[in-house]
Each structure stands twice: as structure tokens, then as C-alpha cells.
Amino acid sequence: MTPTIKPPVLPAEFTLDGTDTFEQQLIRIAQLHRERNSQYMTSPLEILPVEMWLSQIAIKGMRAYQAIHTSKIVDELNDNIVYSIMTLEQIEKQEWTRSVVSDFDNKEE
Numbered sequence: 001m002t003p004t005i006k007p008p009v010l011p012a013e014f015t016l017d018g019t020d021t022f023e024q025q026l027i028r029i030a031q032l033h034r035e036r037n038s039q040y041m042t043s044p045l046e047i048l049p050v051e052m053w054l055s056q057i058a059i060k061g062m063r064a065y066q067a068i069h070t071s072k073i074v075d076e077l078n079d080n081i082v083y084s085i086m087t088l089e090q091i092e093k094q095e096w097t098r099s100v101v102s103d104f105d106n107k108e109e
Contacts (some may be wrong), residue, residue, distance in 0.1 A: 033082050045086050050096045053087040 016023045037043055045053060057080055064076035090096065 029078065029081050029085070032078055033085065036082060043086070045090050050090055050094065052086060053083060057083050057087065068086065 016027055060080040062074050062081060063082065064073050067073045067076060
């Protein structure tokens with residue numbers, strides 16, 4: 001049975017005011033997410049399977065690790081955050097569950 005991911009229930013008075021750096025990052029990520037989604041007729045997440053997006057998240061992480069300049073590291077990490085959140089959305093929407101994708105995943109102890 002697929003566990004249902006329930007969105008957090010926030011108190012009515014909860015708002016992001018952007019006064020601390022964590023909230024500022026969340027606001028930037030929300031803006032980036034909105035901007036990225038507006039560039040496509042259909043979100044690629046609606047077309048490609050979750051497994052492909054998990055791979056993209058891994059690639060973005062490696063790109064951040066290999067980047068020479070701090071600004072590129074920040075760009076890759078921001079992209080990774082957006083891809084991660086969008087993938088979480090699709091996991092919930094599709095009621096996706098993990099399946100074995102390679103022999104490595106299926107090895108016995």
C-alpha cells in the first residue's frame with residue numbers, strides 16, 4: 001500500500017515574512033519554481049517518470065559538487081531544490097512507489 005503524503009497543516013497565522021535567511025531562501029525558491037514552470041507548455045514532470053527526475057536530482061548534486069565558482073554551486077543547488085520539490089509533488093500526485101530498478105537494488109545481504 002502506498003503511503004499517502006499529506007501536505008502540512010499550517011496555522012492560519014503562519015506566513016513567510018522573509019526576515020531570516022531561511023525564509024528568504026524559501027521565497028527565492030518559490031519564485032524560481034514559478035518562473036521555471038511558466039517556460040513550458042506542459043511541465044516535464046507531467047511527462048517523464050519520477051525515476052528520471054530522481055536521476056536529474058543526482059546529476060544536479062554532482063554538478064554543484066564539481067562547480068568551480070560559488071555562483072554556479074548556488075545555481076545548481078537552487079535547481080536541485082526546485083527539482084526535489086517538484087518531484088515530491090509528482091510522487092504524491094501519481095501515488096508513486098519505489099520499484100527495483102537494477103540488480104544493485106535487489107542484492108541480498
